[in-house]
Amino acid sequence: MSETMRAIDIKNGTGPATALFINGQTPKPVPTASQALVRVKAFGLNRMDLLQREGKYPVPPQAPKTLGVEFSGVIEALGSTSEASFKVGDAVFGLAYGGAYAEYIAVSTHMLVHKPDELSWEQCAGIPETWITALQAMYLVGGFAPGASILWHAGASSVSIAGIQLSRADGAAGVYATARQDDKVRWIEDTLGADAAFNSTTSDWVQGVKDATNGKGVDVIVDFVGADFFQPNLDAAARDGHIVNLGFLGGTKLDGKGVDIAAFIGKRLRYEGSSLRSRDEAYQGKLRDRLVEVALPRFISGEFKIYVEKVFSFDQVVEAHQLMESNKTKGKLIVTIP
Structure with missing residues (x-):
């Protein structure tokens, strides 16, 4: 199995949207005992991503340098103490401290949610952070x-x-x-x-x-x-x-x-x-549980809508950031990874 992956990187560490590029030699993350390794299908953009790209966002110490905090995908591996409700091959979506702009992400299973069949990868990638x-x-x-x-x-x-x-x-x-x-x-x-x-x-x-x-x-x-x-x-x-x-x-x-x-x-x-990204895993996990309890059934029934403004491919991430910067959107911008 390859030890590298494709991920969105930033030329010179910080910069404008045009500084974003696909780095095919990014180290592939290795999950810890309580984490899952997820093959990312789609990820959502958030305004914090723009600030982080410009070097203006205080990133939590446990976050990788790769942008992105919400995603959907398939579990490829599990740590020894991961939540028992998850198994390899499960379709999931979740919240992370960072690293979602990549083919793979290592994330605590406490922040994962089982993807309903009624929702698309793109819709699920736009749920967690927002x-x-x-x-x-x-x-x-x-x-x-x-x-x-x-x-x-x-x-x-x-x-x-x-x-x-x-x-x-x-x-x-x-x-x-x-x-x-x-x-x-x-x-x-x-x-x-x-x-x-x-x-x-x-x-x-x-x-x-x-x-x-x-x-x-x-x-x-x-x-x-x-x-x-x-x-x-x-x-x-x-x-x-x-x-x-x-x-x-x-x-x-x-x-x-x-x-x-x-x-x-x-x-x-x-x-x-208040902020969310700087909170500890236990705090975020309680909010994950509330999302599952309060909102997930209403997503499935159609009462709650996930408004996706536009879907971009992995190689269009520059255009995605530029559209978010325009402040003309109504809803989520999503990027898919083939």
Whole structure:
């Protein structure tokens, strides 16, 4: 058996999308006792991949240098202490600390899920990172409960697409979203079924949220923007609201932004940042179990949809990254490996 494989590498270690290339001499991973070696069929792109490619993402120490955290494929080997429910030849999908942009990945069996026959390789490769992140933000950090209202920023992003579906299925009093393009706003309302979506660049979305909630504001806000939305989030939140920050698309510095933090006391707000990739395996494993319990049956029944914007071949990974950088997508970008 060959000790090397094909994997996506980066010329000079970091760089633009055009620095990506297929390295046919990448060492093939060797699974540890609790891991499986999976032959990758497809992997999903995430915005963290762009940041990591540019050298701007803090990669966990246990992660390989190869990009990619979600994938689908077939188990080719198992370690001695892997979960008993998995065997060689099983079709699976899962979450990893890194290494998914490759023909093979070694990953803990605690982060694998059996692939249902009803879903394609491409669909399954787009589930783990986005849906687990949405579950974590909504429930573990945001404290969502049925009857609460919720606002998802970047509403056409994969995490928010998952979150909007989860919110509607679990009895949210109101589901709201923002996006930066009118066609995305319409799509969020018409296709995903949000109660209202707002163009955050051309409208007063804070006032729109207040009008939609009869002045109350929203109970949970999931934000990927950061500094630019810090004050608006405080204004849009309801009393005892929770604001969950997952990203900094709008920067990290509040200098000169006229921030008034009175709402933290006046509304008793909680603002909390979170991440998934830096969490330990036990934490991620619990979220894997929740995904299987809460979402997997609804994927199989068709109630939950995995929206795949476009599928690329392995040698089109540069084009895939460039499309993600354009911010014009609605849903997942997937790469398949023949």
